[in-house]
Amino acid sequence: MIIVGCSTSKDLARKIARHLKxxxxxxxxxxxxxxxxxxxxxxxxxxxxxxxxxxxAKNPNENLIELTFxxxxxxxLKAKRVVAVIPYLAYMRQDKxxxxxxxxxxxxxxxxxxxxxxxxxxxxxxxxxxxxxxxDIFSVKTNLISVAYKFADYILAKIGTKNTVIVGPDFExxxxxxxxxxxxxxxxxxxxxxxxIGPKIVRIFSNKKIxxxxxxxxxxxxxxxxxxxxxxxxxxxxxxxxxxxxxxxxLLSEEAxxxxxxxxxxxxxxxxxxxxxxxxxxxxxxxxxxxLKKYKSHS
Ligand code: R5P
Numbered sequence: 001m002i003i004v005g006c007s008t009s010k011d012l013a014r015k016i017a018r019h020l021k022x023x024x025x026x027x028x029x030x031x032x033x034x035x036x037x038x039x040x041x042x043x044x045x046x047x048x049x050x051x052x053x054x055x056x057a058k059n060p061n062e063n064l065i066e067l068t069f070x071x072x073x074x075x076x077l078k079a080k081r082v083v084a085v086i087p088y089l090a091y092m093r094q095d096k097x098x099x100x101x102x103x104x105x106x107x108x109x110x111x112x113x114x115x116x117x118x119x120x121x122x123x124x125x126x127x128x129x130x131x132x133x134x135x136d137i138f139s140v141k142t143n144l145i146s147v148a149y150k151f152a153d154y155i156l157a158k159i160g161t162k163n164t165v166i167v168g169p170d171f172e173x174x175x176x177x178x179x180x181x182x183x184x185x186x187x188x189x190x191x192x193x194x195x196x197i198g199p200k201i202v203r204i205f206s207n208k209k210i211x212x213x214x215x216x217x218x219x220x221x222x223x224x225x226x227x228x229x230x231x232x233x234x235x236x237x238x239x240x241x242x243x244x245x246x247x248x249x250x251l252l253s254e255e256a257x258x259x260x261x262x263x264x265x266x267x268x269x270x271x272x273x274x275x276x277x278x279x280x281x282x283x284x285x286x287x288x289x290x291x292l293k294k295y296k297s298h299s
Contacts, residue, residue: 001295002045006054006070008063009087012272012285013053016085019289020296027052027070037062039069041077049295050079052118053087057252057274060090064109068116075117083295084113085122085288087273088250092127093222110137122291124273124284125221125249129172145291147271147284148180151247154269154282155185155217159245164215169204169232170194177219177249187217192232204231212240218265219247226256233263245269254278 002023005013010026017024028040052074054067067084074082094105113121120141126134134142155161166189168178174191182189193205216236223229229246236244244265251257251270257278260268268279275281 001049001051002043003051003053004041004070004074006052006063006066008055008057008059009053009085011275012055012087012288013085015283015285016051016053016289016292019286020292022296027066029066037066037069039066039073041070041073044077045074046078047080049081049083050074051083051085051292051295053085055087055273056090057088057250064090064112068112071113071116071118081119082117083120083122083292084118085292087124087271087284087288088252089123089126092131093129095130106131107137114138114140122288124271124288125176127172127221128176143291144176145284145287146176146180147249147282147287148177149184150271150282150284150287151177151219151269152181152184154247155181155187159215159217161185161187163213163242164217165189165210167192167216167218167232167236169218169220169228173220177221181217181219181247192235194228200225200227202227202231204228204235206235206239209239211236213242215243215245216241217245217247221249222252223248223250223256223260223270224252226253226260229256229260229265230263233260233265237264248279250274251276251279 003013003017005026007029030038052070056063071082091105091109122143124145164187166182166187168191178189190208195203246265246268248270250273254276270279271282271284
């Protein structure tokens with residue numbers, strides 16, 4: 001078994017290998033002058049279980065190509081099994097033909113990944129809205145890794161549960177995040193109602209009167225434009241919240257952080273599925289390593 005760090009997730013991959021005490025290799029990736037990609041495995045993968053770690057955040061198209069090229073190459077070089085750990089899986093929000101003629105990108109992204117020969121996929125908190133699970137779009141084995149209990153541990157250690165309410169901005173945040181965080185912290189929770197008007201504009205509603213003088217922890221899977229969290233924070237401030245914290249799994253845009261802070265969020269925590277300098281980083285390498293333990297006997 002060998003963990004291979006692709007371009008976007010080298011540090012995370014190295015940490016996973018350290019937890020598993022197994023071999024690590026960095027994928028060599030370069031650009032040709034015309035911007036085509038070049039990649040190379042610097043050691044043999046013949047007969048190995050190859051675990052490729054590549055987040056699809058920020059430059060999803062480039063990162064997807066790199067991952068599929070790496071997977072296909074590993075197969076050609078006679079890897080025994082090719083496993084993709086995708087800390088952030090892009091395109092999952094495009095899960096429906098909203099307008100006539102639109103591409104349902106999530107389904108095609110899944111087909112592209114599978115066509116590269118990947119045998120199994122691990123994803124950290126994929127965005128599941130209209131799909132119930134990743135197996136709605138993938139036919140290879142998929143595994144969902146949830147950071148919910150890790151978030152709960154941080155809330156217990158850094159924020160405390162006295163006077164604390166957990167808030168999910170929309171129904172999708174409930175199943176794999178808010179419900180689990182609330183259960184482990186034993187905090188009250190509520191799920192707000194969200195209506196999306198456009199890619200950058202959302203409206204948030206709540207008829208609950210439970211925020212007065214409370215510390216509120218917003219828990220969500222993705223910050224992209226930041227529009228959702230800005231609207232949630234405004235609602236919470238108007239409802240008398242004392243302090244507002246944000247726990248987000250994938251912070252896709254650091255530019256969103258300023259407006260989120262201006263809207264009243266005092267601290268932002270996010271995970272190293274998308275490394276960034278604008279929030280307090282929560283390392284999730286240990287839970288990814290635990291999910292991969294079944295391969296340990298092959299290392
Ligand atoms: C959507 O349902 C997700 O859970 C996030 O709330 C959403 O993607 C955040 O996007 P933005 O930051 O652009 O509002």
